[in-house]
Amino acid sequence: MCSNLRKALVLKHLSVRYASICEPKYIPVSGFTEYDIQTTSLGNKMIVSSAENVGMISRVGIAFRAGPRNETPDNLGVTHILRIAAGTSTKSSTQFAITRNIQEAGATLTCSVDREIVSYILEGTRTGVQKCLKYLRRVATEQLFHHWELSDNMPRVKLELATRPPQLRAVDLLHKAAYRSRGLGNSLYIPKHHLGKISSAKLESYVSANFVANRAAVVGLGVDHSSLVVFAESLGLQCGCEKNIASPYYGGEIRSDKGGDYAYIAIAAEGSKLSNPKEALAFAILQRAYGTGTYIKYTNENKSPFAKLLGSCPEANLVTALNVCYSDTGLFGALITSTSTKAGFFLESVLSILRSGDVSDCDFERGKIQLKNSVRFALENGLNGLEEITNQSLLIGCVTTPCQTICAIDTITKEDVLAAAKKVACSKLSIASVGTLHCLPFLDEMNC
Template sequence: MRGIRSLNSLPKRCYAAARTSETLNEPLAGLKASPAPPPPQNVQVSKLPNGLVIASSENYSPLSSVGVFVKAGSRYETVENQGVAHVLRLAANLTTKGASAFKICRGVEALGGSLSVTSSRETMVYTAECLRDHLDSLLEFLVNVTTAQEFRPWEVDDLTSRVKIDKALAQQCPQIGVIEKLHEAAYKNALSNSLYCPEYMVGRISSKQLQSFVEDNFTTGRMAVVGLGVKHSVLRQLGEGLLSVRAGAGAPVAKSVYRGGELRVQNNEDLVHALIASEGGVTGSAEANVFTVLQRILGAGPHVKRGSNITSKLSQGIAKATTQPFDATAFNASYSDSGLFGIYTIAQADSAGEVINAAIAQVRGVAEGNVSEADITRAKNQVKAEYLMSLESSEGLMEEIGAQVLSTAAYQLPDNVLQAIDAVTQDDVVKAAQKFVDGKKTMSASGHLVNTPFVDEV
């Protein structure tokens, strides 16, 4: 390690000192300039007869990325298999019918690639990345992981320790706990399921339950394959051949039912984390765009590193109500059949009530029309900038394409998305704030809650 560190610490001028003659302002004789790469192609989307959606963007990058998006998040769990999605995410590197866990690990490493899995309440995403020349070999491992799971009992049992570690890390983060409790209180089913395996199910998820969950959800009618730096014909061949073993629509999906409620976690922490929300907009809807703009008006966190977010209405309003330190942001989460919009506050136990009431008062002010065109224009610019910057990375672009094609089997160009954001008016923002104020509330809170109001008191 010392050798590596010493090499990295060499001053860059050492390399420049190797040439003391005239500067290179003209191409070297005998060398031809490499031709410019062709422009990236537009996103192509097609739906195969087996129900699988294929989307690709050929950007001629030497690095290829392929993601398999599956509607298999925690919302699809039942009462009997709570936590199965959490265990399934950790089981992505286990032995399959076509390759052992050792072969998958060493094979991906030998290709210089990566194979990762992420999950949310609605989707599970398997992503493979490698050099373009090695894509065919890596796709074999990707297909094995997504369609040929075996779930050997002794390997599944070994996952228990990793499940416990995940839960322990989540419990150390109050924000995660408050958001999980908010969903549990807000919905009767589906979206109320936690991203983490409940304590009473740790070590009790069986191979049979995992296999049953995969057979019900990992079907072509509930999957989409997205490729960046990949020809569309390659993905079509992948979908028509290798992924066709899981043809079908899958098990019926239960619709989430919003109910509202409250969950409080009393402890000795000095900081009180509180989240109050009402039902928001559905993903992809015009209402969801309005709530996104309203979130930026109220404040969605600082836009400058280590900034204080002084331009947000929440920060300005709460600062007038208390001299105690606080943090307040607007919370917005959209799903395929529901959404949550609200206010997240962090404050000292003694001033928690003042901070929460002052934050709610700011939303009431917007609902009464206390919002200017300048506020809306600034918020829309922030939304558009954040959206466009997310598309600059391959991860963000793949996530955006995958989310759209999985839900609608189509892809909206960025220009259309920007036009939808620009279409948000002042009346739309006021109505969205009114929906929060008048809607049935859900609240979750943790900390020393002696001065924290209940949901029916705000």
């Protein structure tokens, strides 16, 4: 009886608190996936975007356009060390104080890096996030990079390098083959020959050049927008010079013979850029049309072209369509895992599909439905929603709501998807392979 009474009081409190926000009485634990997004541009050109999803967990992030594509030959791997160093001592707090106070509030603070963005994300209850915002600010904007703390984290860096899965290595090398050793071709991981060469001075120089207001965004999910604007203004970031390093697509081939029984292959052509939303959605539908694995749990039921190849070649363990979009370019292709003796046969089979430039009516309809469902399912996790708001704020400049995204998918026609498929069919290829490659033909030996 006591527990039922407590439950009733909690539900009553929630319904009163959020009555002006949402009409439904039932509130999902993770919050609603349909919400309006507010965006404010500050005087220093920093972007503040947030949404209220009425979830039990709040999330606040500080993000910068400072990913590995901004690295130079002198500081390759600096973003990897930057990620590892997140949470170490700052100008106002020691590493111990940061860890203790965040854990005491029941919150978590993480740093993530992709090829364009470095993000610091705080997650916790609403009261917990409010208590820990000062630590988020210090970790993201007041780094010190003590050399002894960097040395203490070196074993973790070496462990990450040693435990990278071969599929990740293949995708990493694919970017290098497509964009060469600059811009988007830079790895997410520090090169082994640079271990121990990223000093505190190099980290401070990189941060001062890239962690600036006009390259920053403060984003939130499950927070009050006006409070988030006040927090963003308190960061005190200065404007820096606007630099956009172009990363043109070239195409090429990289092979890394590592031995073993399997071959891991990533093959791609030039895809779509985020600044062209219609084309980006067409490529996303094409990805599902070609196949991204089964959508029915515990089954192998899949009618996509790539899945049919798996049935005809049992030696192949995995084939999935690969679609990566960046602000000014993209990659579209496939990721393949097969036994080394069948790698060549399977690669040519996948290549014939990519070079066909065709999509059936059935595959198109299935791809569109799967994409819409993928968007909805992904947004059930608030972290995915925050990541989407971050990417749109920093890389596109405008943020669309989940409902607007679903409506935009509905407007994509089969002709749009066919145009994307033909772009792949006509584009120069890039290929990266890892494993035992003696049965894998070189790119210029294939009929492509």
